[in-house]
Every structure is written in structure tokens, then in C-alpha cells.
Amino acid sequence: MIKKLYKTKILVLLIVLLFLILFSITLGAVKIPFIETVKIIISKIKFIGNRVNVETIKDSNIFIVMNIRLPRILMASLVGAILSVVGASYQAIFKNPMADPFVMGVSSGAAFGATLGIILGLNKGILGFGLTSVIAFAGALLTTFLVYNLARVGNKISTTAILLAGIVVSSLLSSGISLMMIFNKDELINIVSWTLGSFNGSSWTQLLVISIPATIGTIFLTTYSKELNAIVLGEDQAQNLGVNVELTKKIILVTASFLAACAVSVSGIIGFVGLIIPHLLRLVFGSDHRILLPVSVIGGSIFLLICDTLARTMLSGIEIPVGIITSLFGGPFFLYLLKRNRSKNLI
């Protein structure tokens, strides 16, 4: 039962996202007028495409819009959506509003994999992916698996154990990364900039390969909204309402970690999205996951799209890693929210 009030707010968010996508395409080293951008995109849509005339538009502009900016912008939105919805899900099963998509060690695992890939010189492509991405993905999944099994006692998973195991495994891997960096000083820049996250060079193939599991995974997560609602009010209570708590937690953990691994393998480590966005949206929409999860998808897209646009346009000639932007803007904003809402006794 989604309340009417929320329906309009959701609609507004969707329109904002659509507008931002179109508007951000116009920005960049080459300025492309808004109308021209819209025309180019419509011309590529089947059936209605031939109704707009793009003959007067420069080929180079069409190329920039379709092959450089649009895939990158969509990729940033997609990754933002994933990180945010994964953050909201983790926060629910850990009953801890401070949990983020990287609690399970996904980020350190991916970074370790990527570092390994970079120093082994595996940056060649398959399917539009650097082999580095593939190794990063494997690293993320392996680490999650390790953390999960370390924290599992018998058939149960304890929240505290997961958080602790996540922290310890992450610092172990970080030491490993530092060690590899020391012995491979010439790759230092590559490793660091992968770690800081970037959407530079996102391609349509990449986008396609990631968007399929991302869509399925996200929809799957949202089908567990009722269970998550019950779980955040207490696991014992949830079980007495008929929720299979342990099974739900496992399903969410596995799905969310897989999604996080997908995101990290194409974008590097982008912090703060999964932490701030669900938190912010909870203040507006409350904690009902039937609303929170879908709006997290939209909110995460908007946030990361804005951050990535800033990253690529703020300084001319040089691109700032997007991870720096998200924490530079997200951090203080988050602290502000925390301070302001502490009195209200909301997380």
C-alpha cells in the first residue's frame, strides 16, 4: 500500500533523474545544446527515430553523445542505484544504519584483485571489460565468501561477527595491496586511481553486461521488502510473524554482495553513496522498505550522476576520481544530517 503522497514524490524523483541524465549530456569539454542532445537520443530510438531530423547536427557531436557521454552517464546512474539499494538492504539485515555496501569486504577484495590485475599487466579487454575488472569481481566475491564463512556459526550468521570479520579481512587485504604497491612503484598511479573510482571509458557492452544482473538482483531484493520491515523491528519478533529470518538474511547477503561486486568491478570503489542516500531517504520516506528500496534506486542514481558530472567537468583538462567527490560532498553532508537528527531520535 504505497501512500499517494509518496507516489508524487517518487514521480518527482524520476523526472529529476531523467532531466539530469539529459542535462549532464550537454556538459563537458564540448558543449552540446540541450535540444540537440534530445534530438540525437530520440533519433536512435526504434520506430519514432526517423521522425526527427539530425542531418544538421555534427557527426562528432552525435558520436560524443552516443558513444562517450551517454554510456558513461547511464553507467554512473546504474552504479549509484546499485550501491544505494545494496546499502539500504545491508542496513536492514544488520539492523545498523551505518552499514554500507562494503561491509562484507567487497571493496578490499575488489581492490586486491584489481591491483593484482594491474601489476600483472592484464589490462587487455574481453567483452569490453579490462581483465582487471574480471579479477576485481572475482576478488570481491571471494572475499565476501570468506567473510561470510568466518562469521557463520553453525547455521546462523551473527551481525557483530560479520562486521568484525569484514574489518579484519579488509585490513589484511589492504596490507597486501600496500605491499604490492611498494614492489611495483611504476603502477602506483594506476592502482590508486582504480581504487578511487572512475567511470572513464564506460562502454555500451559493459553497461549491458552489468545492467542485466543489476536489474534482476534489484527487483529480487525488493520482493523481500516485507521481510526486511519485520526484521528491522527485531529478529525474534520477525520470526514469530512467520519470517524465516536466517534464510532471508542469507538470501539478502548473497544477492546484495553480488550486486556490490558487479558495481565495484566496473567503477572502482565509490564510498558514501550506499551510506548517505538510504539514510537521507529514510528521513523523507520512513523505513518501509517497500518504498525505501525503490526510492533508493532513484536517489542513488541521481546522487552518483551529479557527482560524476562534477568529476568530469569541474576542472578542465583533468578528471577528478569520482570517489573523491562523493566523500568530499557526501561526508560533510552526512555529518550535518547526523547532527541535525540526533535530537529526533531517528537513526
Added chain:
Amino acid sequence: MKPIVNIENLHFKYDEAEILKAIDLNVPQGSFLSILGPNGSGKTTLLKNICNLLHPHKGSIMIEDKEVERIKYKNLARVIAVVHQGTDVQFDFAVYDVVMMGRFPYLKRFQTEGKEDERIVKKAMEDTSTWELRDKSISEISGGERQRVLIARALTQQPKVLILDEPISHLDIKYQIEILDLCKTLNKEHNITVITTLHDINMASRYSDYIVLLEKGNIRKMDTPERVLTEENIEEVYGIKVDLIRRNENERPIIIPK
């Protein structure tokens, strides 16, 4: 009367020490049963065994002649509703939505609540005088109000058994009476079996059909209030001397520490 909960030779331990020892307990359908006993005697542990949150290492718990561990979670939640001891709520939900969660065991995965569920929720909230609270946040209401909200949620599960763990321990005397009166009404008018732990012996005496006196994981006594609440029994279990007062034959005993 037919037992709705039937416990035979139940043994339970968290780690080494046995917390519950050879518990035999029949809860007749439609009865109001209170569990009394000192702190740490195993009351909460016993309740959690009954509602399948903990599993005995020996013995059996039957709900309507079925082994509790073999009942599907959703099916169990249609028979037993539990009001847990007050917990802090970190997340923000409207009272109405919290009560609606009680319909979970009746909904399929992709099903959303319908008119019928809304009617049941409204009725439960009216019965517990929580309808006025429906738009408030669960984190912004008082302890007594929250207790009533949780009872409302339990009612929407349309259970045959209502289990409560110390439902009145944070409440003032007015709410204590209100909550227990409510339980009694549900018990008498809707034929819901009530199993509750209590610390207040006089309240237990006043409301219960049966009292179980628990001592270090053993059932010391299970009988009517008149038979269980004697000077000797209370001194043995709690180690204090009391006077028993009964104003007339029809009234339940009241205890006053000496």
C-alpha cells in the same frame, strides 16, 4: 479440556548448564496461564522454546498435536502470536504499518494487503485503543502505548495462543490493569489462550486460571492461583515470608510481604 500446548519432559541448555529441567506442562485451550518465578528461573527461556525461537535438546513441544519444530513458520505464526519484552526501535515506522505487519503470515510473497486485512487491522487497533495512534511513529509513543500496539499486531495474526513476556513490567498501575483486562477480554470473548510471564504475584492471582511457579528451571507447582499461592510455596521459591489475605471465599488471594 484439550491441551493446545503440550510440553513433555523438556530439557534445555544454552551451553553447559541445564536451564530448563524435565518440564511437563499442559496448557488447556482457552485458559489464562501465568508463569511466575524469580529472576533467572527460566521463564523467558521457556516461552522462547514454546514459540520455536529456541530448541529443546530433549523432550517435545506439541502445538495442537504437532511438533512445534515441524510447523512452517508462517503456519505457526497463524496459531501463536508473541509480544516480546519491550525493545528499542531504531527504525522509523508508522504505528499503522507496524500493526499491519501482523498480516504477514497470511500474505503470499507478491501479495499486498487488501480490504480484509485493513478491516482486521482497524478492528485490532480499536480493541486495543490504539487507532488514534495510527499515524504516529512507533519510536515516538510511550512504553504503555507501544505495548498495546504490539498486542494489536499480535491480534491481527488471529492467533489461538497469545504469548506475552512481562507485558506490564514498565507500565504504571492504570496501564497494567488496562493491558491485563484486555488480555482477559481476549481470553474470555475470543477464546484466545493466554500464556504470560509476570513478576507481580497479585496481578497473576487476580487474572490467571492457572499459575506455573518456576524455580531454577523446575516447575515447582502448576495449579489454580488458590492452590499455588500459599505461604509455604512462596517462601520456598522466593525465600521471603508473606501474609496471605482473602477478603472472602470468592476472591483471589493477595500476598503482602511480612
